Amino acid sequence: MDIDDILADVGRDSIPQETRDLQALTRVWVAERVSPEILAYPEALLDRTMERIRRQIEHVEMQTGNMDPKTNFRLIVVQTELERFKFLVRSFLRARIAKITRGVFLSCFSVGGERSCLSARRACQIDKHALHILTTPAVRERLSTPELQYLTQHHALQHAHFLSSFLRNFPAQLQRLDDTAGGISMIDSPDLDTAVFVRVLRDVEEPLVIAGTDASVVLKRGDVWVVRYSVVSELVAEGDVELI
Amino acid sequence: MEMVTVVPRQRLEGLELLGGPTVPLHPPHRASLPLWLALLLKRQRRANILPPPWFHPTALTSILDIERNKTDQFSPPPPLPPPATGEATTSPPFLLSSTADAPDGALPYHWLELGEILLDAAPDDVVDPDTVRRLMRDLREIRMAKIRAGVVVLDGSGMVGLKGVGGMEVGEGRAFISGVVDGLRKIGTSREQALREREVEEGDDAYDPVENGDEMDL
Numbered sequence: 001m002d003i004d005d006i007l008a009d010v011g012r013d014s015i016p017q018e019t020r021d022l023q024a025l026t027r028v029w030v031a032e033r034v035s036p037e038i039l040a041y042p043e044a045l046l047d048r049t050m051e052r053i054r055r056q057i058e059h060v061e062m063q064t065g066n067m068d069p070k071t072n073f074r075l076i077v078v079q080t081e082l083e084r085f086k087f088l089v090r091s092f093l094r095a096r097i098a099k100i101t102r103g104v105f106l107s108c109f110s111v112g113g114e115r116s117c118l119s120a121r122r123a124c125q126i127d128k129h130a131l132h133i134l135t136t137p138a139v140r141e142r143l144s145t146p147e148l149q150y151l152t153q154h155h156a157l158q159h160a161h162f163l164s165s166f167l168r169n170f171p172a173q174l175q176r177l178d179d180t181a182g183g184i185s186m187i188d189s190p191d192l193d194t195a196v197f198v199r200v201l202r203d204v205e206e207p208l209v210i211a212g213t214d215a216s217v218v219l220k221r222g223d224v225w226v227v228r229y230s231v232v233s234e235l236v237a238e239g240d241v242e243l244i
Numbered sequence: 245m246e247m248v249t250v251v252p253r254q255r256l257e258g259l260e261l262l263g264g265p266t267v268p269l270h271p272p273h274r275a276s277l278p279l280w281l282a283l284l285l286k287r288q289r290r291a292n293i294l295p296p297p298w299f300h301p302t303a304l305t306s307i308l309d310i311e312r313n314k315t316d317q318f319s320p321p322p323p324l325p326p327p328a329t330g331e332a333t334t335s336p337p338f339l340l341s342s343t344a345d346a347p348d349g350a351l352p353y354h355w356l357e358l359g360e361i362l363l364d365a366a367p368d369d370v371v372d373p374d375t376v377r378r379l380m381r382d383l384r385e386i387r388m389a390k391i392r393a394g395v396v397v398l399d400g401s402g403m404v405g406l407k408g409v410g411g412m413e414v415g416e417g418r419a420f421i422s423g424v425v426d427g428l429r430k431i432g433t434s435r436e437q438a439l440r441e442r443e444v445e446e447g448d449d450a451y452d453p454v455e456n457g458d459e460m461d462l
Contacts, residue, residue: 019264022245023338052262074259081261195425197414201335217403222324226404226421244414
């Protein structure tokens with residue numbers, strides 16, 4: 001450990017927990033918005049943030065009605081920041097829900113009769129990631145309890161709706177939405193090879209190699225790369241690189 | 245939460261905010277505040293914003309020179325603080341890259357956004373705003389041209405270095421660059437699959453990945 005490390009340690013300890021949490025929240029928000037798959041739910045972080053937001057709202061409620069202009073201005077600042085935080089949390093959760101049920105509004109257009117074939121094909125595409133999440137335990141564990149509840153109920157409702165509007169007219173063997181027969185799986189999973197932008201936070205000693213191509217790079221702190229999500233997903237989880 | 249330096253005109257006690265406490269303001273002492281709060285105070289004429297050193301005509305001119313001389317890469321980003329050993333590693337927008345004591349020879353990640361905001365909200369605090377505005381436009385155009393020129397080296401492997409790129413530039417180029425890389429990858433899937441199988445046959449040790457010469461290093 002040299003002097004730089006000691007300085008870094010001192011510097012980090014002087015940063016309050018709130019600021020570190022804000023940074024962590026910003027990072028998971030950006031990551032969730034750009035990563036092709038759903039990421040692990042940061043439960044402790046969200047719990048702390050929600051608790052702080054709750055306390056701050058209480059504080060604002062207690063202070064409202066105080067007509068002293070000085071307190072009033074401070075309250076404006078506090079409320080402005082509160083709204084910023086709420087936006088961050090809301091946008092983060094929305095990004096996750098969007099991945100859970102992607103393109104769900106398409107189902108509004110499904111009609112019966114001769115177009116049912118088309119709507120059925122669409123229907124299979126609609127809930128693409130919902131089934132993937134439900135059927136893959138490793139991915140399923142990343143959801144929070146309310147998210148899992150939402151996903152299960154949403155899926156049940158949607159399935160019931162499809163069944164009553166057009167699926168019941170189909171032959172029995174074609175009614176399933178999670179058919180994997182015939183070599184083609186109806187369960188669509190996210191494309192983990194999608195290109196993403198990453199920033200390297202810590203030097204990575206092993207050069208990054210993609211099997212099947214002759215590309216190989218060494219990740220140095222501060223670098224920005226465009227890479228396939230699949231080759232960096234572990235580094236993202238460990239915090240060596242961040243998605244931008 | 246980008247931090248900027250302000251010169252307050254009014255006293256304001258420290259506030260316990262959700263993102264950490266703010267420092268108490270005592271005119272005429274300088275203080276570092278989050279950008280949004282500085283803008284709020286600026287609009288109400290309660291404080292003046294001290295523009296970061298890189299947002300000065302001379303600094304921007306020298307950065308523009310670097311951009312002109314290095315045709316294949318961006319000007320280097322500001323130096324990073326020593327790497328943290330623990331879990332926390334600071335990155336933009338939490339680096340102190342836009343306070344009054346920030347380095348002056350490099351554009352931070354959010355240079356474009358911050359510059360536009362400052363020119364919009366606090367033109368009276370910026371030194372020679374018209375020249376700065378012109379230099380910002382020049383920088384933007386020269387960097388945009390580099391991104392466009394870099395498209396020719398994109399390939400299916402999707403390994404492109406963009407050190408020094410700005411946040412806004414990532415946002416603008418994201419759809420196009422990732423679209424091209426994904427498209428090329430899909431075209432090259434079978435070739436890649438064949439190569440991968442050959443590697444497995446030859447054994448992992450026998451294959452030595454050649455350093456790819458045409459990686460783009462903007």
